Amino acid sequence: MAGEKKGLVLLDYWVSPFGQRCRIGLAEKGLEYEYSEQELLGDRSELLLRSNPVHKAVPVLLHDGRPVCESLLILHYLDEAFPNSPPLLPADPYARAQARFWAAYSDKVYEVGTRLWKLRGEEQARARDDMVEVLGNLDGELGDKAFFAGEAFGFVDLAVAPFTPWLPSYGRYGGFSVEREWPRLAAWARRCAGRESVAKSLQPPEKVDEYINVLKKHCGIND
Amino acid sequence: MAGEKSLVLLDFWVSPFGQRCRIALAEKGLEYEYSEQELLGTKSDLLLRSNPVHKKIPVLLHAGRPVNESLVILNYLDEAFPASPPLLPADPYARAQARFWAAYSDKVYEVGTRLWKLKGDAHGQAKKEMAEVLANLDGELGDKAFFSGDEFGFVDVALVPFAPWLPSYEKYGEFSVKEKWPRLDAWARRCGERESVAKSLHPPEKVDEFITLLKKHYGIE
Numbered sequence: 037m038a039g040e041k042k043g044l045v046l047l048d049y050w051v052s053p054f055g056q057r058c059r060i061g062l063a064e065k066g067l068e069y070e071y072s073e074q075e076l077l078g079d080r081s082e083l084l085l086r087s088n089p090v091h092k093a094v095p096v097l098l099h100d101g102r103p104v105c106e107s108l109l110i111l112h113y114l115d116e117a118f119p120n121s122p123p124l125l126p127a128d129p130y131a132r133a134q135a136r137f138w139a140a141y142s143d144k145v146y147e148v149g150t151r152l153w154k155l156r157g158e159e160q161a162r163a164r165d166d167m168v169e170v171l172g173n174l175d176g177e178l179g180d181k182a183f184f185a186g187e188a189f190g191f192v193d194l195a196v197a198p199f200t201p202w203l204p205s206y207g208r209y210g211g212f213s214v215e216r217e218w219p220r221l222a223a224w225a226r227r228c229a230g231r232e233s234v235a236k237s238l239q240p241p242e243k244v245d246e247y248i249n250v251l252k253k254h255c256g257i258n259d
Numbered sequence: 260m261a262g263e264k265s266l267v268l269l270d271f272w273v274s275p276f277g278q279r280c281r282i283a284l285a286e287k288g289l290e291y292e293y294s295e296q297e298l299l300g301t302k303s304d305l306l307l308r309s310n311p312v313h314k315k316i317p318v319l320l321h322a323g324r325p326v327n328e329s330l331v332i333l334n335y336l337d338e339a340f341p342a343s344p345p346l347l348p349a350d351p352y353a354r355a356q357a358r359f360w361a362a363y364s365d366k367v368y369e370v371g372t373r374l375w376k377l378k379g380d381a382h383g384q385a386k387k388e389m390a391e392v393l394a395n396l397d398g399e400l401g402d403k404a405f406f407s408g409d410e411f412g413f414v415d416v417a418l419v420p421f422a423p424w425l426p427s428y429e430k431y432g433e434f435s436v437k438e439k440w441p442r443l444d445a446w447a448r449r450c451g452e453r454e455s456v457a458k459s460l461h462p463p464e465k466v467d468e469f470i471t472l473l474k475k476h477y478g479i480e
Contacts, residue, residue: 104355106358106359109355109362112358116351129335129338130321130335132334132335133331133332137327140331
C-alpha cells in the first residue's frame, strides 16, 4: 500500500493504561517509535478504524504498516520481533505461563474500577467487593518480593503499573485505602514509579481523576 | 515419585475451554491423565489449590505445577514441549494474529451464554453481538481452509470447541450459521473430521442437554 510507514508507530491515547503498557515496554526494550495520539471521545481516525476494525480501540502497534492489537499481544510481539532487545517475558516456560496469567488477570483492575466509578447502590457495592478481591489477589501474588517475579522489574510489573495512578480514584469511589489495606502493593507501586520507563509513561493521579470526571460527564453521570 | 514429570488435565466433560487443551495435547502427541472435575457441586481440594484465583478448569498440572487458562496452557505446551508439533506459527506477526483471534473466539461462549440466559432487551443485544462476532470470524477465515491457511492451527484449536454449541445458540438466537456464514459452517465440519477434534468434542445434542441442565441450575425458564 502506498505510503506504508516503516518502523514502529503506536496508536495510543494519553491516559490509556493499556497504551502505557506498550510505552513502558518500548522504553524498556530501547525501541524507537512514533507516538500517535488518537481521538477516542470524538470521531476515531480512519487509520485506527482500519488498523483495529474489530475493537476500534487503542493501543495498536503498527510495524512497517502492519497492525498488532491488544496491549499484552503487542508486548509479546515486541519480544518476538525484536529478539536482540532486552526481553520483557522470562525465558522459562513455566515462569512465562505464570507471567501471562497474572498480566491478563490485572486487566480486572481496570474492568472493576470502571464499574466502581460508573455504578451506584448495590452494583457499586459489588464492584467494591470485587476490587478488594482483585487487589488482595495481586498483593498475595506479590508477597514480600520487590517485584512480581522476584528481584527484577518484569512482565507482570509492566502490565500492572499503569493502573496504579487510578488506584487513588478507585479508593475514593470504593471507600478503601490501598496504602492501609495492601501496604506491600502500595510500596511496590512507588518502587515501579521510580523506574524511568514507568515515570515517563504514566500520568499523575490528579490528571487521571480529572479524566474520570470527563468520562462521567460523557456518560451522563452527574454526581 | 513416579509420574512427577507427567501431565494431568483438570477438566469438565463438556467444557469447550478444556476441549481446547485436549485437542492441543492430541495434536502434539502428548500423553496425559484426564481428571474429570465436579463443577456444579463441591469443587475438589486439588482444583481449589491449583487455581485459587478463578477456581475453574481447565488446569494443566505439569510435574504437579499448575498452569491456568486455556490459551495460557496452549502457549505453555508449545514452549515446554518444543520437540512436539507446534500449535502457533513461527513468524512473530503471524503469532500475534493467531493470539488475537484465539482470544477473540472466547466471545462466542461469552455472548452465547447471554443468549440462553437472558430475556428481553438484554437478549436482543446478545443476538446483535453474536451476529457481529460470527461475521468477524467468518471474515477472518475468508475462503481459507483453516484460519492460518492450509494447515489446522492455533485459532482453529481455540474456536472449534464452540462449534457444537452453535446449534443451541442458533435456537436461542434465531439464526442459522449455514445460511448466514456458510464458510464458517464448512470450516466447522472440516475440523470435525480431524481425529483430535472428533475425539474431544461432544455432539450438539449433549451440549443442548447440558444448557438445559444449566438453566435449571440457575432457575431460568
